[in-house]
Amino acid sequence: MGVIKTKGLVIKEVSYNDSDKMLTLITEDYGKITVLARNAKKNGSRTSYGTQVLTYGEYVLFKGRTSFIMNSCDVLMNFYNLATDLTCFTHAAHMLDMAGDAAQDNMVSAQILNILLYGLQALKKGRTPLLVSASFALKLMQITGYPPHVCSCASCNTCDIEQIFFSFKYNGFICENCSKQDSEAVFVDIGVAKGIMYVLCAQKGGVFNFELSSELLNVFSNIAFRYISQHLDKNYKKLDILNEF
């Protein structure tokens, strides 16, 4: 077994037996990994340090052929206080979920980790939770290689679009004409279209640094969550509950 060091965020913790925990981390260098944390359930013990969900730290791990065992952790940042607000925490949990599902590929996990940290920071700063989690969903799709097509009609390719629609069939904006052939296309107000394009262009913390009226935010978030559900092939049932907040 070799010893490795990597930065990562705990996205899940599961009780493994009476004293141990199994953690899921999104890491900078090793993608999404599961790590056995021995004696982590003993309160106040050195080994419980850094094993909580929403901990971001530098982890020292023993790397076996198929598994990782935690040795120690240097906590760099934590987002535990998000748990004090139910709405915030629900959106944070949803973001961890989406990130975990999208982080299958080691190549992009560092980028996912990075944008996830910026998203959690935005929640911590008090940005609108629905705007943060929906923007995160969209940015996540771009990072993993599935950005929606926004520079012309995704169906006929015309740039001459007066009324914009979002198509889940063509994965992006389509024109009014093409929308007649796509019964599930959603009319997109110019403010929503700008929001989508803004998120795709923005970097780092800037991704979460814009405003939408609650009416536009509803359309924006419905599109973002439906888009990611379709691509990750997972029905995010919690979304219905989330939209009520």
Ligand SMILES: [Zn+2]
């Ligand atoms: Zn068209």
